[in-house]
Amino acid sequence: MTTKASSSQQSMHIDPYEKTWMIISVVLIVVFGIAIFIAGYAMGFQVPAPEQKVDPKTVAKEGPFANPGLRELAPGRYEVYVLSKIWSFVPNEITVPVGSKVTFYVTSMDVQHGFKILDTNISMQIVPGQVSKLTHTFDKAGEYKFICTEYCGAAHAAMFGKVIVTP
Ligand code: CUA
Secondary structure (H helix, E strand, O other): OOOOOOHHHHOOOOOHHHHHHHHHHHHHHHHHHHHHHHHHHHOOOOOOEEEEEOOOOOOOOOOHHHOOEEEEEEOOEEEEEEEEEOOEEEOOEEEEEOOOEEEEEEEEOOOOEEEEEOOOOOEEEEOOOEEEEEEEEOOOOEEEEEEOOOOOOOOHHHOEEEEEEEO
């Protein structure tokens, strides 16, 4: 066995083991890219974006969050403003007919909370000072619990509510 001292000859050499892992890495990046594309365009996954900035000290006194709850925009089209605070959501019960498309606007008047509606794609962080927004169409009648998903203190586990979808 000979060892080559010239670095110019060795510079192009890639260990086959290393080459295999380089190929696997590139394949994984492509697979993840395809997964994101399918989730976003075929399955309707949404990334919650900060919709609006608000002042957590005054948000409950003015604007739509002063009167939180459900508004009907058109038949089957709703928006709901949800105020979160330690340790409750206002409102904690929302009723819509089956087939409704509902846009949720959620903010916090104190600490960071989470807002996840079980059996839907809706799960978002609720940061004081910002309004988080996501939309879901309720195609099946039933009760959809929503829960706080960020630890926010002693009664975090008691922070929940439900969307009632009537037939
Ligand atoms: Cu609010 Cu945990």
